[in-house]
Amino acid sequence: MNNSYQAVMARKNEIMKNSVGIDYTKYEYGTLAFDYEAMMNDCGNSLQQVREIQNHFGVGNTPLKECKNLTALARSVAKPGFGARIFIKDEALNDSGSFKARRASMACYQAKRLGFKGVIAATSGNYGAAVASQAAKHGLKCIIVQECYDSFGIGQPEIIEKARACEAYGAEVVQLSVGPELFYKFLLLLEETGYFNASLYTPYGIMGIESLGAELVEDCLKQTGQYPTAVVCTNAGGGNLTGTARGILKTTDHKIQIIGASVNLKGLHMASDIDFNKKSFTTGHTGFGLPFMINPDRSDVPRSAGRPLRYIDRYVTMNQGEVFFITEALAVLEGIERGPAGNTSLAAAFSLAQEMKEDDIIIVQETEYTSAGKHHQAQLAFARENGIDIHFGDPLDEIPGKTIVFPETVDLIHTQELDLDIIRKKYIQNQLTKSKSLTQDDLDFLVIETNTDIEFVLNELKQYDIHLEVEHE
Amino acid sequence: MIQKNAWVQIQKTILEPSQRATHLPEETKKVPLLMWVKGHLMEPADVGSSVKIKTLTGRIESGILVCENPSYMHTYGAFVPEILQIDQIVKTKLFGGDSDE
Numbered sequence: 001m002n003n004s005y006q007a008v009m010a011r012k013n014e015i016m017k018n019s020v021g022i023d024y025t026k027y028e029y030g031t032l033a034f035d036y037e038a039m040m041n042d043c044g045n046s047l048q049q050v051r052e053i054q055n056h057f058g059v060g061n062t063p064l065k066e067c068k069n070l071t072a073l074a075r076s077v078a079k080p081g082f083g084a085r086i087f088i089k090d091e092a093l094n095d096s097g098s099f100k101a102r103r104a105s106m107a108c109y110q111a112k113r114l115g116f117k118g119v120i121a122a123t124s125g126n127y128g129a130a131v132a133s134q135a136a137k138h139g140l141k142c143i144i145v146q147e148c149y150d151s152f153g154i155g156q157p158e159i160i161e162k163a164r165a166c167e168a169y170g171a172e173v174v175q176l177s178v179g180p181e182l183f184y185k186f187l188l189l190l191e192e193t194g195y196f197n198a199s200l201y202t203p204y205g206i207m208g209i210e211s212l213g214a215e216l217v218e219d220c221l222k223q224t225g226q227y228p229t230a231v232v233c234t235n236a237g238g239g240n241l242t243g244t245a246r247g248i249l250k251t252t253d254h255k256i257q258i259i260g261a262s263v264n265l266k267g268l269h270m271a272s273d274i275d276f277n278k279k280s281f282t283t284g285h286t287g288f289g290l291p292f293m294i295n296p297d298r299s300d301v302p303r304s305a306g307r308p309l310r311y312i313d314r315y316v317t318m319n320q321g322e323v324f325f326i327t328e329a330l331a332v333l334e335g336i337e338r339g340p341a342g343n344t345s346l347a348a349a350f351s352l353a354q355e356m357k358e359d360d361i362i363i364v365q366e367t368e369y370t371s372a373g374k375h376h377q378a379q380l381a382f383a384r385e386n387g388i389d390i391h392f393g394d395p396l397d398e399i400p401g402k403t404i405v406f407p408e409t410v411d412l413i414h415t416q417e418l419d420l421d422i423i424r425k426k427y428i429q430n431q432l433t434k435s436k437s438l439t440q441d442d443l444d445f446l447v448i449e450t451n452t453d454i455e456f457v458l459n460e461l462k463q464y465d466i467h468l469e470v471e472h473e
Numbered sequence: 474m475i476q477k478n479a480w481v482q483i484q485k486t487i488l489e490p491s492q493r494a495t496h497l498p499e500e501t502k503k504v505p506l507l508m509w510v511k512g513h514l515m516e517p518a519d520v521g522s523s524v525k526i527k528t529l530t531g532r533i534e535s536g537i538l539v540c541e542n543p544s545y546m547h548t549y550g551a552f553v554p555e556i557l558q559i560d561q562i563v564k565t566k567l568f569g570g571d572s573d574e
Contacts, residue, residue, distance in 0.1 A: 004492075143530055149507070155547075167511075172510070172530045175510070179488075179493065181493060185487055269498050271497055272498040273498070324559075325559050328560065332564065372549050375549055377550060377552070378547070380555075381551045381552070384551070391555075392555070409566075410562065410563065
């Protein structure tokens with residue numbers, strides 16, 4: 001068999017079909033539309049079944065904790081009467097230390113059910129440890145493929161720690177240097193082993209998070225007697241936000257604002273061998289968040305089940321210095337030591353709470369474990385070794401890859417708003433690269449995908465040379 | 474000489490610079506795509522030589538022998554004193570000026 005880069009990439013659809021057991025072409029219609037809900041339903045377990053499976057495998061039911069001191073700190077710089085109660089869903093207490101156990105539990109359950117001997121996941125993040133941990137419970141073999149080192153063999157400490165965690169759970173870890181061709185090795189491994197592709201972006205990877213959305217609503221009602229006003233999700237590939245929002249929608253009709261938060265890594269190229277070790281966050285950042293929101297189908301499956309634009313109400317960014325600052329504050333004010341990436345939404349919530357009334361509730365829907373390599377101390381030390389200037393000042397002056405700026409005073413912690421309409425327009429623009437001739441089905445699809453209305457979509461389409469196969473008044 | 478069946482790490486070039494994907498930043502395109510993987514050494518060999526290993530999932534991989542018993546050496550890094558300053562900022566704001574006493 002020809003295993004050249006071009007030949008393997010050319011067979012990717014066939015490899016994918018065999019490795020996830022989903023024929024994605026079945027859901028395609030119109031010229032660019034696809035039936036997302038049908039895909040989710042066909043692969044689906046109901047939310048109740050998901051919860052039963054997760055309960056059986058020791059996943060979920062994590063505590064919701066009120067951060068009273070962080071709330072008080074936010075109120076100390078908010079207008080009188082403002083400063084919502086801040087809660088965290090302590091997902092770090094899952095086996096393997098993050099909410100990713102929820103995603104992995106459903107992928108591994110499905111792999112076992114379908115008779116696969118093993119699972120493979122391409123991930124440098126917590127998901128690797130989660131898949132390894134769940135695979136261990138199911139007696140499945142496991143390979144995790146990581147982008148870990150630059151071309152000098154210098155590893156990002158956080159990713160090295162995750163490799164250790166994967167190996168601790170018995171997985172084989174394949175580590176690569178920087179580059180999107182990781183996908184090529186991933187395809188080769190799927191073909192060589194015949195294992196299940198435990199992608200983050202299959203329906204299994206998303207439905208596993210729906211339980212998190214359901215739990216946080218139920219926990220909040222139980223503990224406070226009221227619904228959360230807003231839920232903040234750290235956003236990278238979009239699956240976390242999608243699954244959480246779907247779980248909330250399946251649990252209550254009460255309107256709860258869904259806010260995405262990412263670390264601002266503007267200016268750093270994700271495929272750059274040099275930039276790779278200049279960033280202090282390996283996930284939850286805009287380098288994934290924006291491209292995946294504009295084109296969710298750029299993931300490792302033909303159609304991603306993570307479709308954040310359908311659910312997101314607001315998208316904000318935080319700077320690295322702010323997230324590290326809040327991570328440290330969580331430790332010394334709340335006595336809870338957690339990993340920095342999951343605290344991106346906590347840093348956002350600290351600022352967002354100040355826009356909300358004191359009797360409002362804002363929930364940060366995840367935390368992650370921390371350790372050598374992952375810890376903010378380790379990341380800051382590594383940044384300093386790589387020539388990043390770390391100092392106090394206004395976080396707005398931070399330049400990703402050059403500086404990390406801690407807020408000099410607490411009132412300098414502020415979310416930066418990303419314009420979702422611009423992202424929606426870019427999403428439409430990207431879809432139009434697939435087809436310039438659209439049917440009514442395609443228009444309806446674009447409306448749902450962008451969570452807008454037909455006027456918004458038609459208005460945007462006016463700017464392009466598009467053939468509409470429908471008449472619109 | 475590292476013995477047969479020893480636990481080792483190898484390095485392998487997956488793609489030479491000329492074989493890499495298009496649309497990569499220049500600094501990435503000019504270096505090869507490298508892989509590191511661990512497994513049991515199939516024949517005795519010296520560090521730096523071409524070897525075959527059997528990985529944990531039973532796959533055979535070939536590459537250059539890097540080391541025996543590869544260790545986890547990642548740490549919390551050199552202490553970053555600014556972290557203590559963060560503690561002071563938040564504690565003073567919340568509990569008042571004597572929180573360091």
